[in-house]
Amino acid sequence: MNILFSKTLFPNILGITVVLLLSGWLMTKADGNWIFILAIILVEFLVISIIFMQFYNKYTRPLRKASKAVNEMIKGNYAARFYNGNSEEMEELSKNINKLARNMSEITIQEQMHAEQLTSIIDNMKNGLALIDEKGYVHLVNRGFVEMFHGNEKQYRGHLYYDVFENEAMHEVVQNTFLYEKPVKNQFKNKRGLAKNYMEVIAAPIFNERNFVKGAVLVIYDITELKRLEKMRKDFVANVSHELRTPITSIRGFAETLKEKQHDEKAAEEFIEIIYKESHRLQLLIEDLLELSRLEREGFQLERQNFDVKQMVDAVVPSLRKKAEKKDLNLTVSIPSDVTVYADAGKLQQVIINLVDNAINYTPSGGSVNLTMIEDGNRVHFTVKDTGIGMEKKAIPRVFERFYRVDKDRSRNTGGTGLGLAIVKHIVEVHQGEITLESDINKGTTVHVYIPKD
Ligand SMILES: Nc1ncnc2c1ncn2[C@@H]1O[C@H](COP(=O)(O)OP(=O)(O)OP(=O)(O)O)[C@@H](O)[C@H]1O
Numbered sequence: 001m002n003i004l005f006s007k008t009l010f011p012n013i014l015g016i017t018v019v020l021l022l023s024g025w026l027m028t029k030a031d032g033n034w035i036f037i038l039a040i041i042l043v044e045f046l047v048i049s050i051i052f053m054q055f056y057n058k059y060t061r062p063l064r065k066a067s068k069a070v071n072e073m074i075k076g077n078y079a080a081r082f083y084n085g086n087s088e089e090m091e092e093l094s095k096n097i098n099k100l101a102r103n104m105s106e107i108t109i110q111e112q113m114h115a116e117q118l119t120s121i122i123d124n125m126k127n128g129l130a131l132i133d134e135k136g137y138v139h140l141v142n143r144g145f146v147e148m149f150h151g152n153e154k155q156y157r158g159h160l161y162y163d164v165f166e167n168e169a170m171h172e173v174v175q176n177t178f179l180y181e182k183p184v185k186n187q188f189k190n191k192r193g194l195a196k197n198y199m200e201v202i203a204a205p206i207f208n209e210r211n212f213v214k215g216a217v218l219v220i221y222d223i224t225e226l227k228r229l230e231k232m233r234k235d236f237v238a239n240v241s242h243e244l245r246t247p248i249t250s251i252r253g254f255a256e257t258l259k260e261k262q263h264d265e266k267a268a269e270e271f272i273e274i275i276y277k278e279s280h281r282l283q284l285l286i287e288d289l290l291e292l293s294r295l296e297r298e299g300f301q302l303e304r305q306n307f308d309v310k311q312m313v314d315a316v317v318p319s320l321r322k323k324a325e326k327k328d329l330n331l332t333v334s335i336p337s338d339v340t341v342y343a344d345a346g347k348l349q350q351v352i353i354n355l356v357d358n359a360i361n362y363t364p365s366g367g368s369v370n371l372t373m374i375e376d377g378n379r380v381h382f383t384v385k386d387t388g389i390g391m392e393k394k395a396i397p398r399v400f401e402r403f404y405r406v407d408k409d410r411s412r413n414t415g416g417t418g419l420g421l422a423i424v425k426h427i428v429e430v431h432q433g434e435i436t437l438e439s440d441i442n443k444g445t446t447v448h449v450y451i452p453k454d
């Protein structure tokens with residue numbers, strides 16, 4: 001009943017009532033005059049029609065428009081808008097519909113952004129990713145996956161995993177994930193052309209809200225680098241053990257002979273000398289190993305300071321000269337004065353000693369060794385050149401590896417541990433410098449070291 005007295009209906013009802021009352025009263029006055037009665041009915045009809053038309057224009061037509069706008073929104077067109085200020089109610093309705101459209105449009109944009117972000121994360125992650133449903137169909141493979149294996153995304157999507165995944169290890173992890181309903185891991189070799197990569201695949205089940213497995217997600221990592229490092233570590237341990245065993249066996253052998261006391265004085269002296277030399281070698285080896293591990297330790301800090309390069313080199317020349325003279329080698333040193341660098345002086349001395357030491361060790365008597373330094377832009381360029389035995393071209397890239405020696409026996413005889421150049425390279429690299437080596441068999445070797453001045 002209240003509705004009849006609402007702002008919307010009441011004026012119209014009032015209008016119609018007034019018209020009806022007025023026409024009723026006029027009809028009582030008509031006194032049977034049919035023409036007059038007809039005229040009253042006609043006027044009555046016109047007035048009521050006008051009232052209804054007004055009502056229609058004010059309410060029904062805008063409602064149709066509003067309904068059209070809502071229909072557009074249902075179709076996904078959130079740009080649709082509806083304006084009507086004919087009445088307070090319509091104005092509010094239009095405001096609310098437009099607000100709803102704006103909100104929906106914002107939500108859709110956000111959703112699109114999230115979806116795009118997710119796709120771009122999935123596609124740009126370096127690891128491979130695949131999604132498999134409970135029936136074994138592949139739903140998604142990312143770019144990383146396609147790059148790791150081969151072909152294109154279409155080749156995988158919509159196919160059964162065991163038809164499109166070539167590797168048995170991948171089949172196994174998928175099967176075990178579905179079987180045990182928990183994450184499963186496996187490693188395998190992946191051949192791509194000539195290259196062979198080591199992969200690790202981790203598969204995890206995906207559960208629905210009722211805790212039933214509805215699929216599995218596979219993440220594939222390329223662990224080739226990790227495997228290489230693992231192999232390097234194993235090789236290193238094997239090499240260290242081997243290097244330690246040789247002097248220890250020798251020391252023990254000679255010590256046992258001495259203990260048996262079946263030898264003359266001269267032989268005993270010889271044995272003691274060997275034991276001394278071998279223990280010295282052991283000490284050098286351990287010192288070098290410690291030095292390498294110090295350099296490789298995370299957070300290793302150089303003790304940088306400004307110093308004069310000539311002074312730094314001059315401090316180590318006398319002992320090197322002595323060694324060269326002993327071998328009848330001509331050592332020349334040419335370092336300009338007043339060149340200052342900001343670096344670790346102690347470590348650079350180690351570089352110079354190691355390089356000149358090598359040049360002396362691997363140059364036969366009568367030859368010469370040259371140590372020079374020049375300024376090269378904002379770097380200093382050291383050159384250590386000898387006229388020694390040199391080495392084959394194929395050995396050059398390997399001499400910086402730990403324990404690598406071109407001629408094992410010869411190097412051992414000089415007391416070498418095979419770690420010198422590895423340490424040198426490390427020191428140069430932590431200084432952000434560069435080291436190169438040129439060599440010709442029986443002609444000599446030249447090592448270039450570049451160190452930034454600051
Ligand atoms: N100037 C050179 N001329 C010829 N061969 C060289 C020269 N410098 C290095 N080599 C070769 O490179 C190898 C590696 O050198 P590196 O200095 O690392 O080890 P090392 O001299 O054997 O032992 P140490 O650890 O005592 O230096 C040497 O064993 C040698 O065969």
Ligand SMILES: [Mg+2]
Nearest residue numbers: 358416420421
């Ligand atoms: Mg050396």
